[in-house]
Amino acid sequence: MIERKPRSSATRQKPSWRTTRRDFLGGATTLGVGIAAGLPVVFTPGKARASAVIRYADDGGRTGQGRDRLYIKPFMSATGIEVKTYIGQKNLAKMKAMVKANNLEFDMVNDGGSNLVSASKAGLLEKLDKSRLDLTHKLFPEWDWEDTLAWEYFSGGLGYNEEAIDDPPRTWADFWDVDKYPGRRGMRTRPQYTLEEALMADGVAPKDVYPMDLERAFKSMDRIKPHIKIWIEQTAKTIEHLQTQELDYTSTFSGRIFIARSEGLPLNFVFDMPNSSPQNVGIMKGAQNYDSCLKLVQWFFNGEPGVEWFTAFIGYGPTDSETMAQLSDEVKAKLPDPANPKANWVDVGWWGDNLEDVVKQYKTWLLT
Amino acid sequence: MFFVTPFLIYMGIVFFIPVGLILFTGFVSEETGQFTFEYFQAFFTQGLYLRVLWTTIEVSFMGALIVLLCGYPIAYYLAKQPPKRRMYLSLFVLLPFYTSILVKSFAFVVILGHSGAVNWLLRFFLGEDFGVQLLYNRIGVMFGIVHDMLPFIVFPILVNLLAQNPALHRAAEIMGASRTRIFWQVTFPLSLPGIFAGILLVVVRVMGQFVTPSLLGGRTDIMMANLVDFHVNDVLDWNMAAVISILLAVMAGVFLVALARLRGAQIFGAET
Numbered sequence: 001m002i003e004r005k006p007r008s009s010a011t012r013q014k015p016s017w018r019t020t021r022r023d024f025l026g027g028a029t030t031l032g033v034g035i036a037a038g039l040p041v042v043f044t045p046g047k048a049r050a051s052a053v054i055r056y057a058d059d060g061g062r063t064g065q066g067r068d069r070l071y072i073k074p075f076m077s078a079t080g081i082e083v084k085t086y087i088g089q090k091n092l093a094k095m096k097a098m099v100k101a102n103n104l105e106f107d108m109v110n111d112g113g114s115n116l117v118s119a120s121k122a123g124l125l126e127k128l129d130k131s132r133l134d135l136t137h138k139l140f141p142e143w144d145w146e147d148t149l150a151w152e153y154f155s156g157g158l159g160y161n162e163e164a165i166d167d168p169p170r171t172w173a174d175f176w177d178v179d180k181y182p183g184r185r186g187m188r189t190r191p192q193y194t195l196e197e198a199l200m201a202d203g204v205a206p207k208d209v210y211p212m213d214l215e216r217a218f219k220s221m222d223r224i225k226p227h228i229k230i231w232i233e234q235t236a237k238t239i240e241h242l243q244t245q246e247l248d249y250t251s252t253f254s255g256r257i258f259i260a261r262s263e264g265l266p267l268n269f270v271f272d273m274p275n276s277s278p279q280n281v282g283i284m285k286g287a288q289n290y291d292s293c294l295k296l297v298q299w300f301f302n303g304e305p306g307v308e309w310f311t312a313f314i315g316y317g318p319t320d321s322e323t324m325a326q327l328s329d330e331v332k333a334k335l336p337d338p339a340n341p342k343a344n345w346v347d348v349g350w351w352g353d354n355l356e357d358v359v360k361q362y363k364t365w366l367l368t
Numbered sequence: 369m370f371f372v373t374p375f376l377i378y379m380g381i382v383f384f385i386p387v388g389l390i391l392f393t394g395f396v397s398e399e400t401g402q403f404t405f406e407y408f409q410a411f412f413t414q415g416l417y418l419r420v421l422w423t424t425i426e427v428s429f430m431g432a433l434i435v436l437l438c439g440y441p442i443a444y445y446l447a448k449q450p451p452k453r454r455m456y457l458s459l460f461v462l463l464p465f466y467t468s469i470l471v472k473s474f475a476f477v478v479i480l481g482h483s484g485a486v487n488w489l490l491r492f493f494l495g496e497d498f499g500v501q502l503l504y505n506r507i508g509v510m511f512g513i514v515h516d517m518l519p520f521i522v523f524p525i526l527v528n529l530l531a532q533n534p535a536l537h538r539a540a541e542i543m544g545a546s547r548t549r550i551f552w553q554v555t556f557p558l559s560l561p562g563i564f565a566g567i568l569l570v571v572v573r574v575m576g577q578f579v580t581p582s583l584l585g586g587r588t589d590i591m592m593a594n595l596v597d598f599h600v601n602d603v604l605d606w607n608m609a610a611v612i613s614i615l616l617a618v619m620a621g622v623f624l625v626a627l628a629r630l631r632g633a634q635i636f637g638a639e640t
Contacts (some may be wrong), residue, residue, distance in 0.1 A: 091601045122604055189587065230504045233582040246478050356603040364416040366587040
């Protein structure tokens with residue numbers, strides 16, 4: 001049904017695994033490495049292969065519950081297709097282990113674009129049959145892949161505590177200017193977004209960020225390094241540090257800030273300098289109910305729930321221009337405008353190709 | 369032997385086979401299927417790995433030493449208490465076990481953070497500009513480790529102190545030794561096996577940690593286990609993840625053997 005085409009662009013592509021012994025090794029190795037790393041890796045046997053059910057993997061949490069209410073339940077009643085939501089580990093390692101062992105626990109996955117683009121490069125996803133998808137009003141032509149689709153985007157950028165700071169930096173150059181803005185700063189221990197910020201602080205226009213001039217980015221990072229109070233590993237901690245006023249401002253995500261605001265915390269987000277990334281859906285290699293999955297892909301991309309979803313979860317934006325047009329101005333004001341020249345659109349493909357090298361360089365830089 | 373068979377089967381399936389596969393993944397090339405040292409070579413020729421290796425060793429031993437300094441007096445005090453009281457007090461030693469590090473890291477901010485209690489007191493007495501950075505650096509990591517690991521050092525030492533023959537102390541007392549001298553010449557040397565056992569437990573456990581350092585540490589506090597996580601989950605380089613896991617296991621093993629040599633069978637309580 002679906003042809004397996006060799007992917008020439010994949011830099012981290014592994015040879016295909018043939019024998020059952022190796023299939024077993026793949027799964028068992030994850031288990032072993034997982035145990036060694038103290039990670040809970042649990043293997044449960046997959047359900048009957050021929051079922052008409054879509055097993056759909058989601059993050060859970062607040063946004064997951066929102067998707068369940070606004071997307072999944074209406075999809076089931078509209079199409080009669082049953083969707084079983086899987087909430088649990090669904091990172092690259094898990095996907096690789098499932099595909100190698102030919103034992104899927106979910107058929108479809110909703111995850112950050114960079115993860116799914118990496119999964120696609122590793123050959124873990126089915127090709128999406130674009131002839132059967134309606135992508136007429138797709139925004140962001142640069143986010144275009146054969147086997148995964150961006151259905152929304154979310155924005156990284158500067159968050160701050162309104163009680164501590166009246167006037168936050170409005171450009172990355174200002175964030176780098178520690179005399180003009182003396183507050184306590186946080187940055188991330190991951191290079192994604194951070195190096196983009198460094199380049200923009202150094203005067204690179206968002207449209208020229210990729211391919212990244214790493215030398216220039218790290219030089220720019222050298223200048224801000226001594227002024228960073230906390231290097232943050234986990235995204236949830238960015239909000240916590242702002243809340244406890246350990247930090248005055250830090251790189252974070254607008255969606256997180258607005259969830260915190262809805263809970264009454266005095267946090268805000270600077271919209272003038274966002275880095276926006278796609279959130280994708282993809283169908284796992286070997287999924288048996290491909291046709292139904294494709295319908296759910298379409299539903300996420302431009303289904304009716306879009307307007308309600310993007311209104312309920314401020315900070316997340318559609319990748320379909322018709323859905324975008326239906327949003328209220330108030331909602332749109334809190335989204336990076338695709339036309340804003342100061343907004344950067346993260347090239348997750350570039351990151352997929354360069355992730356390992358850049359992360360190593362970045363971690364080495366952090367250590368010195 | 370017969371009665372441990374079910375356990376051995378269990379361990380064989382969930383421990384020895386996976387460990388064997390990790391070894392396999394670390395030594396067998398994914399491209400050719402041949403035995404290879406290339407992944408180990410890659411590890412030892414890259415500055416990042418060596419630095420992280422050193423940080424891991426540094427943090428584990430520094431942590432163990434500080435935990436010992438905090439834990440020994442506690443064990444000593446507990447050993448002097450009547451049994452019932454000792455039991456109640458021991459529960460307090462176990463308290464840190466019951467709280468997740470995620471919650472603890474939040475609580476630490478209230479005490480040690482920029483606007484926390486310690487800094488508030490310092491500012492109150494020493495002036496507005498005064499403040500010490502107690503979190504998000506190596507000091508923060510040490511607070512976390514001491515909090516986590518205290519029971520691992522207190523209990524081995526406590527068991528050892530309780531097993532010491534009271535006649536030795538009485539003999540020293542009768543001979544006119546001061547309490548300090550009794551401690552340094554009788555109690556402390558006799559408690560060395562407990563100390564070593566405790567240090568061993570702490571070092572081995574800290575070597576595999578990564579959540580505490582990443583929550584409470586600074587930019588330089590990257591542990592080997594962070595790299596395992598990165599290679600397994602982010603870049604799918606399971607060969608390198610296996611290499612790092614093997615090296616961690618070897619380091620723990622070498623340490624164990626060295627200690628066993630140093631103290632003979634005493635560590636395991638045979639000759640206390």
